[in-house]
Amino acid sequence: xxxxRDDSSRNGVDVxxxxxxxxxxxxxxxxxxxxxxAHNEWISGxxxxxxxxxxxxxxxxxxxxRTFQFDADHPAVLAGRDxxxxxxELVLHALASCLTAGLATAAAARGIRLTEVRSTVxxxxxxxxxxxxxxxxxxxxxxxxxxxxxxxxAPADQLRDLVEHSRARxxxxxxxxxxxxxxxxxxxx
Amino acid sequence: xxxxRDDSSRNGVDVxxxxxxxxxxxxxxxxxxxxxxAHNEWISGxxxxxxxxxxxxxxxxxxxxRTFQFDADHPAVLAGRDxxxxxxELVLHALASCLTAGLATAAAARGIRLTEVRSTVxxxxxxxxxxxxxxxxxxxxxxxxxxxxxxxxAPADQLRDLVEHSRARxxxxxxxxxxxxxxxxxxxx
Numbered sequence: 001x002x003x004x005r006d007d008s009s010r011n012g013v014d015v016x017x018x019x020x021x022x023x024x025x026x027x028x029x030x031x032x033x034x035x036x037x038a039h040n041e042w043i044s045g046x047x048x049x050x051x052x053x054x055x056x057x058x059x060x061x062x063x064x065x066r067t068f069q070f071d072a073d074h075p076a077v078l079a080g081r082d083x084x085x086x087x088x089e090l091v092l093h094a095l096a097s098c099l100t101a102g103l104a105t106a107a108a109a110r111g112i113r114l115t116e117v118r119s120t121v122x123x124x125x126x127x128x129x130x131x132x133x134x135x136x137x138x139x140x141x142x143x144x145x146x147x148x149x150x151x152x153x154a155p156a157d158q159l160r161d162l163v164e165h166s167r168a169r170x171x172x173x174x175x176x177x178x179x180x181x182x183x184x185x186x187x188x189x
Numbered sequence: 190x191x192x193x194r195d196d197s198s199r200n201g202v203d204v205x206x207x208x209x210x211x212x213x214x215x216x217x218x219x220x221x222x223x224x225x226x227a228h229n230e231w232i233s234g235x236x237x238x239x240x241x242x243x244x245x246x247x248x249x250x251x252x253x254x255r256t257f258q259f260d261a262d263h264p265a266v267l268a269g270r271d272x273x274x275x276x277x278e279l280v281l282h283a284l285a286s287c288l289t290a291g292l293a294t295a296a297a298a299r300g301i302r303l304t305e306v307r308s309t310v311x312x313x314x315x316x317x318x319x320x321x322x323x324x325x326x327x328x329x330x331x332x333x334x335x336x337x338x339x340x341x342x343a344p345a346d347q348l349r350d351l352v353e354h355s356r357a358r359x360x361x362x363x364x365x366x367x368x369x370x371x372x373x374x375x376x377x378x
Binding site: 036082090096118146 | 199200202211215221227230235236244246254261262266276285287289294303305306307308309310311312313316318320330332334349358359361362363366372373375377378
């Protein structure tokens with residue numbers, strides 16, 4: 001069945017690689033354990049720089065093919081110099097990227113050729129929380145909304161179902177809609 | 190009191206701007222309402238590109254001084270071509286950047302001159318979840334750990350207290366350690 005699909009229906013997804021990873025993971029907890037990492041260095045004010053390069057998975061230490069560096073900052077209205085997006089904006093970007101990758105992977109698995117996938121993610125935040133002005137207001141987003149536009153060679157209900165599959169499998173959606181234990185350690189040298 | 194602190198104790202934080210924003214927000218719900226946004230375009234496979242530029246806040250539409258664009262992708266082991274970090278890695282970067290900005294802001298408010306702030310954030314993930322191999326395993330991180338190294342002109346307990354303040358006010362930490370309602374809408378054209 002799979003061999004009858006032409007390459008365009010793969011949407012650029014390496015389905016064979018994903019199958020190989022799934023085969024390695026099945027029944028092998030050590031292969032399934034991944035650890036992702038981000039390193040950060042403060043520059044000045046609210047401006048800091050993140051580096052993403054090393055991770056582990058499948059029982060071995062790994063590195064990305066390149067070192068990814070991203071500046072983050074606050075805009076002037078939030079005491080910064082606007083050298084990069086804020087952390088909350090990066091969360092919205094992370095959510096869009098995770099859902100989009102999952103959608104394309106699901107389409108490849110189903111032999112649906114995509115032609116366009118666009119999305120806008122909005123997050124509503126009340127500054128009374130993050131500024132510490134009202135203890136009843138949370139620091140983070142009170143609501144996040146994702147709006148997708150999807151086109152491809154399939155009926156609308158099948159395209160919508162790709163988004164549904166992506167929602168069900170998204171690692172970033174999970175950490176936003178469920179609680180994650182976060183431990184913070186500090187060394188002062 | 191504030192005027193006796195030299196500029197270096199501000200750590201590059203525009204404390205006056207932050208005070209002005211807090212004054213505008215107090216007792217004015219419209220001024221406190223911010224909406225952050227990320228736009229995303231699928232490129233190929235798991236590769237997609239995020240754009241962060243427009244947002245609203247303080248009762249008006251705003252834009253960052255520049256347009257920030259970031260590619261995201263999966264590594265080969267997860268069916269991608271490694272053109273950028275994964276969504277989960279971007280979440281870790283967002284958390285580090287948010288906590289670091291908050292730490293620097295707290296130091297500025299307290300007149301503590303920072304000399305170095307570094308952090309590594311790790312997130313542990315079991316692929317059985319995200320690959321759909323075991324319904325009992327969550328898709329996202331089961332544990333996130335942040336390790337800070339902080340140096341500056343203050344005793345260790347005061348430097349640790351800066352991290353504690355940042356933890357208490359972080360918008361990104363909030364969305365990871367508490368539940369956010371996420372709505373997903375789809376248009377097929």
